[in-house]
Amino acid sequence: xxxxxxxxxxxxxxxxxxEATARELDAAGMNLVLTARSEDKLNKLAAxxxxxxxxxxxxxxxxxxxxxxxxxxxxxxxxxxLVNNAxxxxxxxxxxxxxxxxxxxxxxxxxxxxxMAYVFARHFKQHGNGFIVNLSSISGTTNYPxxxxxxxxxxxxxxxxxxxxxxxxxxxxxxxCVEPGKxxxxxxxxxSEEEKQMVAIEQPLVAEDIARGIxxxxxxxxxxxxxxxxxxxxxxxx
Ligand SMILES: NC(=O)c1ccc[n+]([C@@H]2O[C@H](COP(=O)([O-])OP(=O)(O)OC[C@H]3O[C@@H](n4cnc5c(N)ncnc54)[C@H](OP(=O)(O)O)[C@@H]3O)[C@@H](O)[C@H]2O)c1
Numbered sequence: 001x002x003x004x005x006x007x008x009x010x011x012x013x014x015x016x017x018x019e020a021t022a023r024e025l026d027a028a029g030m031n032l033v034l035t036a037r038s039e040d041k042l043n044k045l046a047a048x049x050x051x052x053x054x055x056x057x058x059x060x061x062x063x064x065x066x067x068x069x070x071x072x073x074x075x076x077x078x079x080x081x082l083v084n085n086a087x088x089x090x091x092x093x094x095x096x097x098x099x100x101x102x103x104x105x106x107x108x109x110x111x112x113x114x115x116m117a118y119v120f121a122r123h124f125k126q127h128g129n130g131f132i133v134n135l136s137s138i139s140g141t142t143n144y145p146x147x148x149x150x151x152x153x154x155x156x157x158x159x160x161x162x163x164x165x166x167x168x169x170x171x172x173x174x175x176x177c178v179e180p181g182k183x184x185x186x187x188x189x190x191x192s193e194e195e196k197q198m199v200a201i202e203q204p205l206v207a208e209d210i211a212r213g214i215x216x217x218x219x220x221x222x223x224x225x226x227x228x229x230x231x232x233x234x235x236x237x238x
Contacts, residue, residue, distance in 0.1 A: 036086065
């Protein structure tokens with residue numbers, strides 16, 4: 001896709017990978033619709049970009065995908081790409097894990113991502129073009145103790161991405177996922193010191209490393225669909 005003047009919707013845009021992706025796609029000439037809960041952060045980010053607007057909201061709100069599509073159409077007249085990025089990571093042992101927090105994670109990482117993808121897939125299919133990037137993880141391809149539900153949520157994203165890619169093949173709509181290894185973001189901010197130690201790595205990636213990967217998927221010519229992109233720190237061995 002030639003990204004100049006095309007329109008991308010980015011969930012989880014208020015920090016980390018979503019924020020870096022907003023800057024990367026802005027630099028590529030895209031117009032952006034941003035979403036997350038933190039209205040102040042979205043406001044500041046949108047004001048620092050060339051053509052960006054935002055809708056603050058809870059990503060698991062079933063009405064949000066439709067509102068984002070309407071915002072893209074009313075502000076920019078079109079929608080071309082969805083970056084399905086919002087996510088959280090709740091971990092813990094069988095004894096200690098907060099089951100309610102786990103279930104809320106599944107609503108955010110899985111249910112909300114599915115709702116978002118279907119609303120945009122329908123629109124893209126009607127118009128015969130578009131691309132959906134889902135944020136998976138290395139945890140979507142590998143398993144780790146104490147991360148059962150997070151790994152499960154990202155394995156679900158992997159399977160969902162591939163099924164949608166197959167269903168939409170030939171429609172002009174592409175689907176792919178990005179699988180980051182450890183990236184230094186706020187994702188780990190509520191973890192205990194012991195939990196942080198489990199994923200400690202000397203030189204994690206920065207959010208911009210993943211943003212470049214997302215741009216790479218979107219920039220492919222229409223005869224190419226990159227379905228998966230694993231991006232890890234060069235020194236990550238597990
Ligand atoms: N960091 C890593 O090592 C890593 C590795 C592999 C995959 N990933 C994936 O990358 C994606 C982005 O994570 P990140 O590392 O950039 O983390 P982050 O800095 O914590 O960003 C998460 C984003 O999601 C939004 N969000 C969280 N809960 C939300 C909710 N209930 N409603 C609306 N928005 C919500 C947050 O915004 P608000 O708080 O403002 O709502 C924020 O913008 C996630 O899907 C994550 O699983 C990250």
